[in-house]
């Protein structure tokens with residue numbers, strides 16, 4: 261169970277998050293919507309430890325990780341697939357996956373889990389290829405695959421559909437809930453692509469100016485006027 | 494052995510048979526000696542200056558400490574080889590303390606790092622002078638004499654030096670390309686934030702890499718000790734030349750390190766035949782500036798890290 265308690269954060273003097281309470285259960289996919297600049301990426305970075313919270317707490321299970329550096333959080337089980345994917349471009353696909361296992365070091369790392377290739381068969385085919393030469397969609401699959409190599413209990417996905425062909429977006433929409441169920445991972449899915457979030461999520465949150473302003477089941481968001489109102493689409 | 498004064502790593506050996514082939518091969522081997530030393534000294538600087546953005550003005554002192562380690566061991570009756578084994582350890586100890594006490598606290602303050610490491614460099618020089626006294630320290634090579642290479646004869650120890658340097662470099666390449674720690678280093682170099690995000694302790698990785706670079710510089714100091722004038726101030730020349738190497742070669746690849754060393758070492762040792770060493774140094778600096786203008790990312794850009 262991942263929880264944030266009244267988390268606030270910002271860049272320098274600019275406050276971006278104002279008291280975010282979030283909790284995600286194992287096996288659950290929570291979709292996070294919001295306009296550009298609402299603070300979605302910032303929230304994921306604060307949970308992952310790439311940015312320090314200025315107030316509040318980040319808790320995983322019974323561990324308070326608020327003051328832990330990012331690598332400790334990764335080892336505690338929080339995997340972050342950032343906006344832009346964060347692939348190590350000059351390493352091979354296999355090396356990227358191998359580096360992903362570092363997070364599982366303290367929890368009985370036993371190499372690259374074979375079932376990763378069940379989700380993403382392309383990664384096995386391209387094992388020896390330099391990651392920077394993969395297409396955007398393949399890089400996204402690699403980024404998710406690499407995150408899973410750390411045997412995480414929490415997976416933070418920041419706009420996985422950004423700059424990717426529609427058919428791959430489609431398969432990510434199917435894979436995200438499957439990964440959550442099969443591996444008991446709590447997933448936070450930040451997305452601009454409404455089809456994808458509504459299809460993949462169990463629950464959706466809407467952020468505005470650093471606060472969560474609305475919460476509901478994906479079905480409730482099918483109402484166009486509500487969406488227009490919340491997201492100014 | 495006739496020697497010329499030389500402000501850089503070590504003096505040239507003059508050809509003995511005085512025909513064209515002799516001249517070419519002797520010059521080549523002289524250059525190779527200097528290139529070898531520069532590669533080893535430059536490696537640590539490529540790590541700290543090139544990859545961690547730390548301007549460490551005390552890097553030359555790792556070389557000095559390595560040379561003094563050999564001197565110290567020999568003065569206690571130990572062999573050269575024992576001293577050579579102590580040299581990288583001495584470099585590593587000093588490097589590790591420097592990283593732990595100063596550099597890690599100043600990553601975000603480059604100017605403070607320059608000043609602090611400059612201070613450390615002076616303190617180390619003074620400390621060595623107080624401990625070991627004034628004057629050059631004698632270091633004897635493990636083997637005297639020359640080897641007949643058909644076209645020329647060349648001091649045997651210098652050939653050993655070149656061999657050890659090449660083997661060390663090969664070891665470093667294997668370490669970086671084949672081991673799991675090498676993979677961690679490459680990951681941290683490419684994207685520090687993401688490396689941290691996949692669970693790598695990047696602070697620790699930096700510290701180990703820095704210490705490792707100091708150890709290799711210490712080894713270089715030990716290797717060069719029988720050829721150079723061992724003084725507490727000897728590190729300064731290596732520092733300057735190693736900066737040329739890293740800036741000219743570009744950072745992030747062993748290929749760049751080799752290219753930069755060949756450029757700086759080759760040019761220096763060829764020019765040293767023709768003109769005075771300080772003029773040679775100035776010309777190398779000028780050539781380095783031109784090279785950086787023409788290839789801002791280094792002579793060896795575009796290669797894999």
Ligand SMILES: Nc1ncnc2c1ncn2[C@@H]1O[C@H](COP(=O)(O)OP(=O)(O)OP(=O)(O)O)[C@@H](O)[C@H]1O
Nearest residue numbers: 271274276294295296297298299300301302303343
């Ligand atoms: N590194 C940074 N330094 C300063 N301000 C930043 C930085 N990153 C983001 N911001 C600001 O913080 C606010 C929130 O940005 P954030 O990236 O979290 O939004 P987002 O919801 O992810 O937007 P998008 O949908 O465009 O990805 C924005 O106003 C942005 O300008």
Ligand SMILES: [Mg+2]
Nearest residue numbers: 300301302343
């Ligand atoms: Mg964003």
